[in-house]
Amino acid sequence: MKYAEIISQMTLEEKASLMSGKDFWQTQDIQRFGINNIFLADGPHGIRKQEAAADHLGLNSSVPATCFPTAATVANSWNVELGQKIGEYLGEEAVSQKVNVLLGPGINMKRNPLCGRNFEYFSEDPYLTGKMAAGYIRGIQSHGISACVKHFCVNNQEERRMSINTIVDERALREIYLTAFEIAVKEGKTKALMSSYNMLNGTYTNENMHLMHDILRGEWNYKGCVITDWGGSNDRVAGLIAGNELEMPTTAGETNEEIIQAIKSEKIKEDVLDQSVDRLLELIFTTEEVYKKAHKKFDMQEHHRVAQEVAEESIVLLKNEENILPLKNGTKVAVIGDFAKEARYQGAGSSVVNPTILDHTLDCFEESRIVSIGYETGFERYGKKSNKRIDRACELAKEADVILLYIGLDEVTEAEGLDRQNMNISDNQIELLNALQKVNQNIVAILSCGCAVEMPWINKVKGLLHGYLSGQAGAKAIIRVLSGDVNPSGKLTETYPIHYEDTPSFKNFPGKEVSVEYREGIYIGYRYYDAANVEVRFPFGYGLSYTTFEYSCIEVNKNGVTFKLTNSGSTQGMEIAQLYVGCKSENIFRAKKELKGFVKIFINAGETKSVTIPFDDKTFRYFNIKTNKWEVEASEYKIMIGASSADIRLKDTIFMEGSGAPLPYDKDKLTSYYSGKVNNVVTEEFENLIGCKVPVSTWDRTKPLGYNDTIAQCKYAKGLFARFAFNMIVFAYWFLRKIGKRSTANIIMMSIYHMPFRGIARMTGGALNIPMLNGILMIVNGHFFKGLNHLLKERSKMVKAAKAKKIA
Structure with missing residues (x-):
């Protein structure tokens, strides 16, 4: 450990205190060791630092900052260097506002066009997303502060995002939903990463040992810090074991005490906490270094x-x-x-x-x-x-x-x-x-x-x-x-x-x-439309220019592909040439083509330039579920250069030696996946893909409601008061929309209706703790007076404890 000497002098209570926030946006400080609190701020496309009333929904205004185009917009540039430039300017503004960790970029896949947060994400393609994100990260971190890539992972819907269980097969997880994060970690070298709210195959992401320990820390050798999404901690001790350092926002010490008790009862070893403290201290000390010297205000006009x-x-x-x-x-x-x-x-x-x-x-x-x-x-x-x-x-x-x-x-x-x-x-x-x-x-x-x-x-x-x-x-x-x-x-x-x-x-x-x-498996976006031969309005990679470009003279070798690009029009312009690769073998189901490289190049009218797009470690790989590794299938591969995924201008082939891995699938049991027509996969076939039974997708309406059930489920709660409250929420939403207050109505849906009960405790900064929440759940489950009495008693206890602490 880098900070072993400091950690050895800290009390258990001090170490545990660092594991959650001091308030809504800052980490805890311990001045006797020179540990300052650091500030985290939203910032995928501009700094949103709040100095007054804090919130996580954009309700309160923030310090003025440059509003750059959103990630969905910048991705259309296909210009990694431009992404890095934005990052550099974001980093400069963050430093001017004394922000240590900028919460972005967001790199979740655009699995479905209706996801409400797609404007904040780059693409439906993981390779392009990862490359753009790595550029942003390098730019932000060039100023000494930290980016925080989010949301790790498979957070591809907003409705019920704090409790939904995402069921996805291992190959789709690796090839589609984790590749961008892998590039962000390995190439962008992000110092921080934000875990998502949702569950992955039955386990909350920040507690998921396969995701957090085996892949992130193990395979990718990630040494940085993992931060929860705001209110996104379920079981704090399980999260700590998986390698989740920082819980945000503050819980007023409640979850710190859970960590302390787990160590005292030997549920976990203190070394687990020490390792997490060490990684958090690295984030704190390295991002504080930049503030040891004076900084000028940024140039707004520039x-x-x-x-x-x-x-x-x-x-x-x-x-x-x-x-x-x-x-x-x-x-x-x-x-x-x-x-x-x-x-x-x-x-x-x-x-x-x-x-x-x-x-x-x-x-x-x-x-x-x-x-x-x-x-x-x-x-x-x-x-x-x-x-x-x-x-x-x-x-x-x-x-x-x-x-x-x-x-x-x-x-x-x-x-x-x-x-x-x-x-x-x-x-x-x-x-x-x-x-x-x-x-x-x-x-x-x-x-x-x-x-x-x-x-x-x-x-x-x-x-x-x-x-x-x-x-x-x-x-x-x-x-x-x-x-x-x-x-x-x-x-x-x-x-x-x-x-x-x-x-x-x-x-x-x-x-x-x-x-x-995720029954479609690896087939999202153009991968599906190509494989299933579905006509689209505009294909992936499409865009017109005021000039024209001609492609010629393709040459392929083991290192990459070279070709000539000519501006055949009368206007200077930039063209985005795209490299797609397709495997000719039919032994393993694949998309017909996958983006494996791209370049944006400026060419004067009438000019011809030679362009090279190199191959890399991701060009020919696929994830083999039998070997649990990335493998290369021995086959001839189609090398395609296109102006879009549907406008391929040049083609060639190359044979690649394989890694000799066994075939991962029984073709007869996965006919939809081998045909690419995955828009209506039956349960049995999906179970063959994921290797287990599909869990029941509906709520058990016979059980009492618990911490991870949502306010929306109060519609079938045993408690009359809970059902009445549910109906009032629904009415308020309807009424606000009716009178034109749609923004306020939306807040009800995202901050109340779909909130799990534990979120009430996690997002109130300790004003309502878990013992008090237990009283609320009693009321919800039909024990009104018992629950109300419990709630009031626990509230009284908390107030007395706070007073005693203040006096001490």
């Missing part, structure tokens, strides 16, 4: 310019019929849509940033060559229909050469803690589009949202520009792409299905009660 640069490189041009874009000099445009006036530029929840500067679309036309003849809202932001707004918009549209129609999803439709109900843009926006198309067919739609949406309306527009959630400088970046000052170079990092029903997880998302089954 950071704003970088945010604009990032947005410009991340915008995706999806449609450009008749080359309507870029707009010609002097084009008269009608600007229509509520999102033009009040930009939708970031997500909602714990990632909400208080921007230092905010560009507005209507203020940006003066600097461009585009002539705006006026603006109309056209629609009400939150879905209310208005014929008057549509009529006014149509009158303006008649006078314009081109309509710039700003549409998208509002702030409460995609948010932390909630999943989307569908993939639709609201009806009132589509009604507006239909009306506009009747009076002027030159429509360019600018889409603002952080996720995939259905587009049955796409034939009504000639141009479609997807800005995603482009940060505080996004409005100007979009104008610069529309005008041609910037040649769009972004490409999608998620597939856009034609219909939500086309998605492989359609029948298994979200898990509504006990568990969610």
